[in-house]
Amino acid sequence: MQELVKYIAQAMVEKPEAVEVTLTEKDNEFVVHLQVDPDDMGKVIGKQGRIAKAIRTVVKAASPKNEKPYFVEIQ
Known part of the structure; x- marks a missing residue:
């Protein structure tokens, strides 16, 4: 997921x-x-957080369903 x-x-x-x-x-x-x-x-956050939300959506979709959920924090 990190990659x-x-x-x-x-x-x-x-x-x-x-x-x-x-x-x-x-x-x-x-x-x-x-x-x-x-x-x-x-650039990573985007207008009104749209890019950040898209990154979080991709991570959520790519995370295995039988494991703990993944969340993204941008610092």
């Missing part, structure tokens, strides 16, 4: 080398932390 989020984020930003993705496990969920350069934050 998917990193691939999507790197395709959108001007500084792909600054993209960092980490995965943490909480009680009943996995959290994918996406960190980008502050100058690229607007």
Whole structure:
């Protein structure tokens, strides 16, 4: 899942080398932390959060149904 989020984020930003993705496990969920350069934050979030919502939708669709759900946090 980390590779998917990193691939999507790197395709959108001007500084792909600054993209960092980490995965943490909480009680009943996995959290994918996406960190980008502050100058690229607007591109990852998009107008009214549309891009961020699309990334979250792709991650949700790609996550296995029999495992804990995945969530994306953009930092």
